[in-house]
Amino acid sequence: MSSSYPQTELTRVRRMAARAHYDRATVQAILDTGWICHVGFTVDGQAHCIPTAHWRVDDTLYIHGSNGSRLLKALADGARACVCVAQVDGLVLARSAFHHSMNYRSAMVYGQFRVVDDEAEKWASLAAFMDKIAPGRRQEVRMPDDNEFAATTVLALDIVEAVAKMRSGPPKDDEADMAIPVWAGVRPLETRFGTPIPDPAMAG
Known part of the structure; x- marks a missing residue:
């Protein structure tokens, strides 16, 4: 298996191409550290973009939801999709308004989803999702019953x-702008866990 994804007409970055990365390790790391992806697709000429949780197992990206979900129904019917995960690492404040920017990491995946009909794969994928949320948690909680x-x-x-x-x-x-007497630099942004807040029902 190649260490990089191939450049295609869809994935080739044309503007600021030096910022593009096609290696698997970089793409997968961005997918793995993101909690929410945005799924873009079109149904009957109308474009939609819906945020949802995602997770990865090897070279497969998974999403899930209710059987009645419009997103899942459309994707199950073969709608082509674009999945994007993006994280902002800092606000870049320049000396000119034009050069203000953001430090970021983003990954895009194109293709068509398939329904996971195989029960073994479905169970394994849901277990992997639980492990992403909280490693070891699935050994402590009730897993889905047959109806769920x-x-x-x-x-x-x-x-x-x-x-x-x-x-x-x-x-x-x-x-020409370097002498402008204004602060310039990066205001870092980070996502982190706060202090856990117990369910009030635990006190009962």
Whole structure:
């Protein structure tokens, strides 16, 4: 297996191509550290973009939801999709308004989802989702019963066409602006867990 995804007409980055990354490790790391993906698709000429939880097992990206979900129904019917995961790492404040930017990491995956009909794969994928949320948690909680399992649709997307795009570092001001007496630099942003808040029912 190649260490990089192939560049295709869909994934080839044309603007600021130096920020593009096609290696599997970079793309997969962005997918794995993101909690929410946005799924873009079109139904009857109307474009939709819906956020949903996602997770990855090897070269397969999974999403899930209720059997009645419009998103899942459309994707199960073969609608082509674009999945995007993006994370902002900092606000880049430059000396000129034009050069303000953001430091970010993003990954895009193109393709068509398939319904996970095989029960073994479906169970394994849901277990992997639990492990992403909280490793070891599935050994402590009640897993889905037959009705809950049947009411849940799991979709899988083989990661074949994928690309990452990132920016990092300080502002890139024009030489003529370097003497402007204003603060310039990066305001870092980070996502982290806070102090756990117990369910009030635990006190009963």
